[in-house]
Amino acid sequence: MTREYDVVLVGATGFTGGLTAEYLLRHAPAGLRWALAGRNREKLEAVRGRLADLDPAAADLPLLHADTTDPGSLADLVAATRVVITTVGPYLEHGGALVAACAEAGTDYVDLTGEPEFVDRTYLEHHATAQRTGARLVHACGFDSVPHDLGALYTVQQLAATGPVRLRGVVRSGATFSGGTFHSALGQFSRARRMRAAMQERRRAEPRPEGRRSRAVSGKPHRDPLLGYWLVPLPTIDPFVVARSGAALASYGPDFSYSHYAGTKTLRYAAGGAAAAVAMFGAAQVPPLRRLLLGRIPQGEGPDERRRSKSWFTVDFVGEGDGRTVHTRVSGGDPGYDETAKMLAESALCLALDDNPPTAGQVTTAQAMGDNLLSRLQAAGIRFQTVD
DSSP, X not given: OXXXXXXEEEOTTSHHHHHHHHHHHHHSOTTOOEEEEESOHHHHHHHHHHHHHHOGGGGGOOEEEOOTTOHHHHHHHHHTEEEEEEOOXXXXXXXXXXXHHHHHHTOEEEEOOOOHHHHHHHHHHHHHHHHHHTOEEEOOOBTTBHHHHHHHHHHHHHHOOSSOEEEEEEEEEESOOOHHHHHHHHHHHHTHHHHHHHHHHHHHHSOOOTTOEEEEXXXXXXXXXXXXXXXXXXXXXXXXXXHHHHHHOGGGOSEEEEEEEEEESSHHHHHHHHHHHHXXXXXXXXXXXXXXXXXXXXXXXXXXXXXXXXXXXXXXXXXXXXXXXXXXXXEESOTTTHHHHHHHHHHHHHHHHSOOOOOOEEOOHHHHTHHHHHHHHHHTTOEEEEOO
């Protein structure tokens, strides 16, 4: 509480960052000390002006200087706040200096990355420092991976098994995902060898839970008899995040496994989605094609409010353990923008204001905030329910 600010948002001049700023303006509790930060003062003033049109009190919102190429500016920034939110990606390209500064200063950090290599490199380079200083480094606080991580936690709680637990998550969505997500995904595909190397290096360095195990299991395409969907494995960061929560929390049982899928109603759509993913991976390996795709879908832009209002997502979970089966569902509105801004902002507020479990280092949302964040998101309109 000796620091000047509770929360500072870096990246408000981007599309998702702007939505996050609007969410904080509308939903932050009275008295929250928050500010916007970036390297372009003029753009920050324009964002503040838009916020002031929504609420005149925003005209006094502090604007701070932060430049990822200027370590001194980042050190000053993180020393002034308890929590940093950043929406500036791709994180592998733009995120390292800020997370390093937070780890060194003992400042809590949240982002919305879905880049496994960035997360693994952050663990290898900054986890030990953050443990020493008390910083909580919480990645993937948007659609990657909050519904999956907290949905898995919720399902494990409903199942309440004492023996091995097998869990699968099935994602369905009617939405347009962000240009930032697309750029990050292509970037990761183009670095597949380095991504695997970082993952293997982390596995060698990261301690395993004693007397228990938790793992992400790559499933196979098949038709789910309970849900009635055709399932295609999703090669995202989400199953790794869920497995890390399972390793950190004894409530997941002695032997926990998680598989992650996209679900479609027909085999034709499942086959088409798999073919598109393979084609995108192949294109990412060819620099001219990769540049062409990146140029067609710019970052920092997104659909208008009317289009977002029609978007939706569901994540169905099927948990099996102790001879029982539990079916749960997480659902909400536009996943790539509105709900991501909500999840990110509520994660930061949860770290800043709630009585969370004592943790430090690189931690997951379930590990760092658990039931507190689950309650916040339910109150904010994201549904967690048990399906009969």
